[in-house]
Amino acid sequence: MSPILECRNLTKKYGGSYALSGLNLTLERGEIIGLLGPNGSGKSSLIKLAAGVLQPTAGEILLSGKAPGAETKRFVSYLPDRSYLGRQMRVSEAVDYYNTFYDNFRPERASGMLDSLEIDRRARLSSLSKGTLEKVQLILVMSRDADLYLLDEPIGGVDPAARDYILQTILTNYNENATVLLSTHLISDIENILDRVLFLRGGQLALNASVDEIRTEYGKSVDTLFREVFKC
Amino acid sequence: MLRKLIKFDLKSGARIFLLLHGILLAVGLSGRLLFMNHLDFSEATPALVSSIVLFASLTLFLLMAVCFCTWLLIAVRFYRNLFTGEGYLTWTLPASAVEHLWAKIISGIIWYTLDCLVVAAVILMLVTGQNVTDAYSVIAPEVTAELGMPLSTFGLYLFIVMIISCFSSVIMTYFCIAVGQLFPAHRVLCAIAAYFISGLIIQAVSMGLMLLLKLFPGINLSILNGEQLAQYMFSAITLSIAIMFAVSAAEYAAVHYIMKKKINLL
Numbered sequence: 431m432s433p434i435l436e437c438r439n440l441t442k443k444y445g446g447s448y449a450l451s452g453l454n455l456t457l458e459r460g461e462i463i464g465l466l467g468p469n470g471s472g473k474s475s476l477i478k479l480a481a482g483v484l485q486p487t488a489g490e491i492l493l494s495g496k497a498p499g500a501e502t503k504r505f506v507s508y509l510p511d512r513s514y515l516g517r518q519m520r521v522s523e524a525v526d527y528y529n530t531f532y533d534n535f536r537p538e539r540a541s542g543m544l545d546s547l548e549i550d551r552r553a554r555l556s557s558l559s560k561g562t563l564e565k566v567q568l569i570l571v572m573s574r575d576a577d578l579y580l581l582d583e584p585i586g587g588v589d590p591a592a593r594d595y596i597l598q599t600i601l602t603n604y605n606e607n608a609t610v611l612l613s614t615h616l617i618s619d620i621e622n623i624l625d626r627v628l629f630l631r632g633g634q635l636a637l638n639a640s641v642d643e644i645r646t647e648y649g650k651s652v653d654t655l656f657r658e659v660f661k662c
Numbered sequence: 663m664l665r666k667l668i669k670f671d672l673k674s675g676a677r678i679f680l681l682l683h684g685i686l687l688a689v690g691l692s693g694r695l696l697f698m699n700h701l702d703f704s705e706a707t708p709a710l711v712s713s714i715v716l717f718a719s720l721t722l723f724l725l726m727a728v729c730f731c732t733w734l735l736i737a738v739r740f741y742r743n744l745f746t747g748e749g750y751l752t753w754t755l756p757a758s759a760v761e762h763l764w765a766k767i768i769s770g771i772i773w774y775t776l777d778c779l780v781v782a783a784v785i786l787m788l789v790t791g792q793n794v795t796d797a798y799s800v801i802a803p804e805v806t807a808e809l810g811m812p813l814s815t816f817g818l819y820l821f822i823v824m825i826i827s828c829f830s831s832v833i834m835t836y837f838c839i840a841v842g843q844l845f846p847a848h849r850v851l852c853a854i855a856a857y858f859i860s861g862l863i864i865q866a867v868s869m870g871l872m873l874l875l876k877l878f879p880g881i882n883l884s885i886l887n888g889e890q891l892a893q894y895m896f897s898a899i900t901l902s903i904a905i906m907f908a909v910s911a912a913e914y915a916a917v918h919y920i921m922k923k924k925i926n927l928l
Contacts, residue, residue, distance in 0.1 A: 445846055483753045483927040503756040514750035516674065530666055531755045 432495035434459045434578050434609045435480060439489035442475045442633070449475035451633040452489065459577070460606050462623055464652070465613040467630035468660050473613040474511060476630070477580045480611070481508040493578060504533070507576035511583040511613075513563055517556040521549060521566055528570050540573035543599060561588040568596055572603040579604060581612035585619060593619050617653040627652050629659055663757045667765030671743070672772065675735050679773060683780045686728045690784035693721065698788055703797035721788065725781050732777040736770040737835045741850075745843050749927050759921040767832055774828035782821055810892025823899055830906040834860065837913035840920040846928075860913075868905050877901055 435457040442450040450472045457463060465473050478484035479491050482498030493502040515524050521544065528535045544551060547565055555563060564587050571579065581600070585593045593616070601623055604610055614620055627644065629637035636659060641652060648655055697717055701710065743752050744762065752762065789795075798805075798813075806812050838860065842853025871877075877898050 478927065481750075481754055483750060483925065485924060485926055500756050500758040500761070503754055506754070508750070508754045510747075510750040512747050512750065514747045516748055518674075527670065530670070531663075531757075533756075 431459070432492070433457060434494060435611070436492045436495075437476075437489065438492070440476075440479065440486055440491050441488040442472070442479060442484065443487040448633045450479070450486075453633065453635060455628070455635060455638070457609060457611065459609050461625040462600070462604075462610040463612070464617070464620060464624040464627040465611055465630065466615075466617060466627055466652075466656055467636070471630040472633040473630055474582055475633075477508070477582045477611065477613060478510075480578070481506060481510075481580055483508075483510075505577040506580060507571045507574040507578070508580045509568060509571040509582060509584055511586070513555075513567070515555050515563075515567065515570075517554070519555050520551070521553050521555065521558075522551040524555065524566065524570060525551070528573070532574055534575040535570075536573050536575060539603065540569055543569040543573070547595070561592060564588055565592060565596065568599065572599055575605065575608075577608050579608065579610040579612075581610065583614055584612055585614060585616055590619075597623055617656050618651075621652045624652065629656065631660070663755075664761050664765055664768075667755075667757060667761060668769050668772075671739065671765055671769040674743075675739050675769075675773065678735055679732070679776070682728055682731050683777070686724065686780060686784055687787075689724060690721075690787045693717065694787050694791060698791050698794060701791075701793055703793060721784075725784065729777060729781065732773055733831070733835065736773055736832060737839060740766050740770070740836055741839050741853075744921075745839070745849070745927070753925060753927065759925070760918065763836070763918060763921050766836060767829075770832035770835070771828050774832060775825060778821065778824050778828065808891070810889045810895075819895075819899070823903070826903060827906060830910040833910045833913045833917070837917050840917045843926075844920065844924060864905070864909055868902070871901060871905065872898070875901060 433456045435455070437453045437455040440450050440453040440455075441448065449470075453472075453476070465476065467473050475484060479486055480493060480498065482503060490497065493506060496502050498506075515527075519527070525537060525540050525544075528540070529537050544566075547562075547569075549558075549562060549566060549569075555566070558566065564584070568581075568584055571581070579600075584600070585596050588596060597620060600610060600612070612620065621641070624641050626640045627637065628635060637655075639647075644650065644652055644655055650658075701714070703710070742748055744766075757765075789798075802813070809816050834857075838856040839853045841856040842849045842851075845852040875897075877894070
């Protein structure tokens with residue numbers, strides 16, 4: 431079976447600067463992977479390229495052996511780092527939208543999570559707080575039975591208590607063959623759920639190691655290692 | 663998938679569209695009942711003429727405003743749905759770029775066609791009162807002789823051209839927005855610039871072709887009789903439609919390429 435994500439000499443250039451520069455990477459199935467790096471290291475660009483909302487300048491990115499397209503979007507569930515739902519929509523309409531377009535969307539799972547977070551289905555998205563909107567978006571993304579979840583800063587805008595719920599949501603809603611690739615700056619919050627971490631620096635891979643390897647070989651937590659590697 | 667995309671696109675713009683056109687129909691109906699039905703054409707007084715001129719100007723302004731709003735609705739839906747934050751959802755749906763493009767083209771054409779139908783209905787509503795048709799019947803032979811065809815036939819041709827131009831107008835709007843997205847910044851401004859530049863080029867080419875085919879409206883037009891005028895109009899309209907199709911085909915190819923190969927949401 432092809433790896434869930436493969437980058438071959440992947441390059442993305444914005445004007446004169448490189449977001450990703452000749453990145454080679456292979457991700458296998460069934461892992462929760464932290465995509466870590468300082469601002470401008472290329473984390474969001476890599477996720478956007480995998481989601482198919484950005485085109486590479488050179489090289490290629492393959493998802494289950496296929497270039498991003500209509501077919502890969504069936505099994506990739508993407509959470510962008512911004513609000514992406516029509517603001518005039520109601521929560522229930524957003525759920526209907528996902529249910530209409532994605533065969534692998536599980537409305538009962540979304541309902542359960544909306545209930546446990548006491549989110550009003552009739553509320554318009556424009557009336558929700560930033561944190562609640564992020565929760566709704568994450569619920570929709572995690573209510574799909576996807577093979578690859580791409581989560582760009584899923585816990586950036588929510589309070590610490592909600593972070594725990596969100597991380598729990600991620601843990602309980604992906605199957606063992608699925609892969610979760612999530613980018614964040616809040617390393618200590620997510621460290622415990624990660625199987626592997628990728629450090630990106632200047633659009634290139636600085637480290638690709640399992641969390642166990644980091645603990646045994648470096649004798650450090652991911653957070654401590656990150657601070658050392660990216661010390662200003 | 664295409665059907666679902668069209669359905670959601672129409673649904674998302676339906677409220678504004680229905681509101682606008684509902685108001686237009688209500689104003690048209692009020693104009694007929696409160697103004698047009700009370701006109702007395704038996705005496706052509708200056709007051710009658712000036713009130714008709716004023717009413718016609720206001721109606722024309724209203725019709726143009728509604729048409730502009732419909733165009734704006736189509737343009738904003740395309741831009742917002744594909745190239746702003748909403749694009750992050752749209753472009754991750756399991757649909758191809760071609761399906762997205764055709765969904766937008768079909769929904770845009772549906773909006774425009776409905777707009778044309780409502781505009782035509784309002785005009786018909788205003789001019790089909792007994793007093794207006796009776797007054798027109800007096801000058802009808804003269805108008806028919808001048809146009810080379812009855813006014814109703816002339817109006818029908820204009821309506822058909824308007825419906826055909828819906829397609830080219832939608833494609834041109836999408837083309838300009840898509841071209842604007844190729845730039846790293848000021849994308850809306852670049853789309854507006856693309857609109858004016860492409861419009862200028864199309865105008866220049868059209869004028870060149872009209873001169874070449876001796877269809878340029880000018881010096882000889884005033885001495886044409888009705889039949890010659892009708893013939894001239896048919897030739898000019900045929901040329902316009904041919905240019906419209908050629909331009910639309912080129913613009914469609916460009917939008918298709920941009921949406922397939924050059925989507926970069928920032």
